[in-house]
Amino acid sequence: MSAPAPAPAAAPPALEVRGVSVRFAGLLALDDVSFTVAPGTVHAVIGPNGAGKSTCFNVLSGLYRPTAGTVRLGAARLTRLAPHRIATLGVARTFQNIVTTGGTVADNLMLGRHALSRAGFTATALRLPSAVREQRAHLARAREIAELTGLGNHFDTPVTLLPYGDRKRVELARALCLEPRVLLLDEPVAGMNAAERARTAEVVRDVRARLGLSVVLVEHDMGLVMRLADEVTVLDFGRVVAHGTPDEVRRDPEVLRAYLGTGTGTATATTAVTKEDAT
Amino acid sequence: MSDLRSLVRRRGSLLLSALLLCALPFYLDAFWLRIGLFSMAAAIGAVGLGLLSGTAGQLSLGHAFFLATGAYGYVWLAGEPGPGLPPAVAAVLAVLLAGAAGGLFSPVAGRVKGIYLGVATLALVFLGHHVLLTADSVTGGFNGRSVPPLEAGGFAFADSGPRLTVLGVPFGAEERLWYLGLALFALTCFTARGLLRGRPGRALAALRDSETAASVMGVHVARYRSAAFVVSSMYAGLAGVLLALSFRRVVPDYFSLALSVDYLAMIVIGGLGSVAGASAGAVFVTALPLLMTRYADQLPLVATPGSGDGAIGPTEASRYLYGAAIVVILLRAPDGLSGLAGRARARLRRRPPVTGPPGAASDSESSEESGASGASGASDDSDDSDPSARAKEHTP
Numbered sequence A: 001m002s003a004p005a006p007a008p009a010a011a012p013p014a015l016e017v018r019g020v021s022v023r024f025a026g027l028l029a030l031d032d033v034s035f036t037v038a039p040g041t042v043h044a045v046i047g048p049n050g051a052g053k054s055t056c057f058n059v060l061s062g063l064y065r066p067t068a069g070t071v072r073l074g075a076a077r078l079t080r081l082a083p084h085r086i087a088t089l090g091v092a093r094t095f096q097n098i099v100t101t102g103g104t105v106a107d108n109l110m111l112g113r114h115a116l117s118r119a120g121f122t123a124t125a126l127r128l129p130s131a132v133r134e135q136r137a138h139l140a141r142a143r144e145i146a147e148l149t150g151l152g153n154h155f156d157t158p159v160t161l162l163p164y165g166d167r168k169r170v171e172l173a174r175a176l177c178l179e180p181r182v183l184l185l186d187e188p189v190a191g192m193n194a195a196e197r198a199r200t201a202e203v204v205r206d207v208r209a210r211l212g213l214s215v216v217l218v219e220h221d222m223g224l225v226m227r228l229a230d231e232v233t234v235l236d237f238g239r240v241v242a243h244g245t246p247d248e249v250r251r252d253p254e255v256l257r258a259y260l261g262t263g264t265g266t267a268t269a270t271t272a273v274t275k276e277d278a279t
Numbered sequence B: 001m002s003d004l005r006s007l008v009r010r011r012g013s014l015l016l017s018a019l020l021l022c023a024l025p026f027y028l029d030a031f032w033l034r035i036g037l038f039s040m041a042a043a044i045g046a047v048g049l050g051l052l053s054g055t056a057g058q059l060s061l062g063h064a065f066f067l068a069t070g071a072y073g074y075v076w077l078a079g080e081p082g083p084g085l086p087p088a089v090a091a092v093l094a095v096l097l098a099g100a101a102g103g104l105f106s107p108v109a110g111r112v113k114g115i116y117l118g119v120a121t122l123a124l125v126f127l128g129h130h131v132l133l134t135a136d137s138v139t140g141g142f143n144g145r146s147v148p149p150l151e152a153g154g155f156a157f158a159d160s161g162p163r164l165t166v167l168g169v170p171f172g173a174e175e176r177l178w179y180l181g182l183a184l185f186a187l188t189c190f191t192a193r194g195l196l197r198g199r200p201g202r203a204l205a206a207l208r209d210s211e212t213a214a215s216v217m218g219v220h221v222a223r224y225r226s227a228a229f230v231v232s233s234m235y236a237g238l239a240g241v242l243l244a245l246s247f248r249r250v251v252p253d254y255f256s257l258a259l260s261v262d263y264l265a266m267i268v269i270g271g272l273g274s275v276a277g278a279s280a281g282a283v284f285v286t287a288l289p290l291l292m293t294r295y296a297d298q299l300p301l302v303a304t305p306g307s308g309d310g311a312i313g314p315t316e317a318s319r320y321l322y323g324a325a326i327v328v329i330l331l332r333a334p335d336g337l338s339g340l341a342g343r344a345r346a347r348l349r350r351r352p353p354v355t356g357p358p359g360a361a362s363d364s365e366s367s368e369e370s371g372a373s374g375a376s377g378a379s380d381d382s383d384d385s386d387p388s389a390r391a392k393e394h395t396p
Ligand SMILES: Nc1ncnc2c1ncn2[C@@H]1O[C@H](COP(=O)(O)OP(=O)(O)OP(=O)(O)O)[C@@H](O)[C@H]1O
Pocket: A024, A027, A029, A047, A048, A049, A050, A051, A052, A053, A054, A055, A056, A096
């Protein structure tokens, strides 16, 4: 009934963040943050540690309710919805600190299919044909996504037995299993080696091109950001300090100050960025 | 190919244990059948609790309340005073009633998490016990009520009705109920396994491991928490009906906090989150006190019931024993009997099969066997003492 194959690449609606503020007991983690993720683009959100990037993701996925401001996906107002409702609108995310659940890779990926499947307690308990058929179809699609993300050989391996890089990829695959229209990636390559990074970057580029989804990317690896992003928003102490294409942002003095404290060492930063870019 | 072989092997061992369990009433006397019957009822309840506590990570001390709802629900619905419905209808309604009782609790069960739910459900047991004692017209008060036998299509699961002899063995209440218990236990395993391997089970396990991950992947946290509670209550209700039928009398004192704790012990000993484990734990916790009562005179330090010479009674002694079992399991094998069995099986597979002791790799149903296979030898010493006297250990 519900075909588990990816939907045709209808452009996702724009994701609009307007005036979002989040306050934690005295600390303003996000201060009047606004940006728009244009349909089908990769939008990077960068900034030093503690800038509020993960907090921003928690607002987008409904885990935190902002003190002020709204987030809209097309006509839907995400800031009013619970996380599971946001998921059913096609917003999927990964976490900075890996948050996988127990069981095998397959179990995790099938959790990603949860929002797309229907089988309830009764149908599953009685193993009604509809539930069995649905499960089989979704399992096949999950396996496809595992292959796509390079987890094909580990499909039935318990997640806890996988090395760090693979577990990180399980999260990416699980998010893709939601067939998202908007994919939120919080430091997807942190802690990975060069080969793993390249592979993850390849996957992100690939799914973006094939499925036409929007990607919001938080990442400290500037090389990756510069290669993948269409647009970049820079946060510092919860405020947007710069915004533009990767090239514009790279030259922005505000950005250099945010990353390096003061204006000194401008040259080093620029060269560091360009060098990473070349690899 | 190895997949196919393991499938055949698993199907084969399932069939074999099913045959064995079906054959037992021809060899065992009523005492052992009763132990089996209580074990099957407990296993059904334990599987339900395992779903809630093992899979969804929600502690419940209120299981006795739902067992009581099922048991008393059946007695009232099928009995007099009560609507006097056909017993089969009453049994089904009693299960639904237990589910509805679980549903009424869902504002709490959906929001309160883990160990805090345990505290919240504690109140249910005391409330339930109080109601059972005071609502005389429905529950019969302190002395309880006798249980109307289950009848379906003119066939009674009791000693009453036309005599039934199968292959020269007279089929009394125990023999008949044995097959009912087996069928219900099989139904429980079938449905619970289906749930665990399907979408709801995965969502519940995800909730247990990370509420955050589950919710951003689309799991409605509160709804699934309360659904787990309802489903677990329904299994408890089914177990309650079977217990009532086996006891033939329901009394309030049986459904105490200690019973809830017994069920937690079952799933911890068996291994959280596994149907086979919960069943094995249920057999262990159920059979132990009954066996100790029976063999009290041969055991050191254990008083024979009624002797009152200051030693420990068999029921307490068995509580100490499985208390110790829990401690050992928590320290040495936190995944319980099912984890131990799984590891033994894995080791057997890796080594040449000659070295392994036969039957070390137990399956879900072999746990039932083990309770009974030890039994078949012992039953030869023609024990004709009134078996119901043993069961009274449970019904004060
Ligand atoms: N739940 C919370 N309660 C209190 N303070 C919080 C909470 N979450 C985040 N913060 C604070 O908000 C600020 C922003 O944190 P956030 O995790 O969003 O930063 P980040 O940009 O993701 O940093 P990093 O690059 O280190 O991941 C930090 O000062 C952090 O300590």
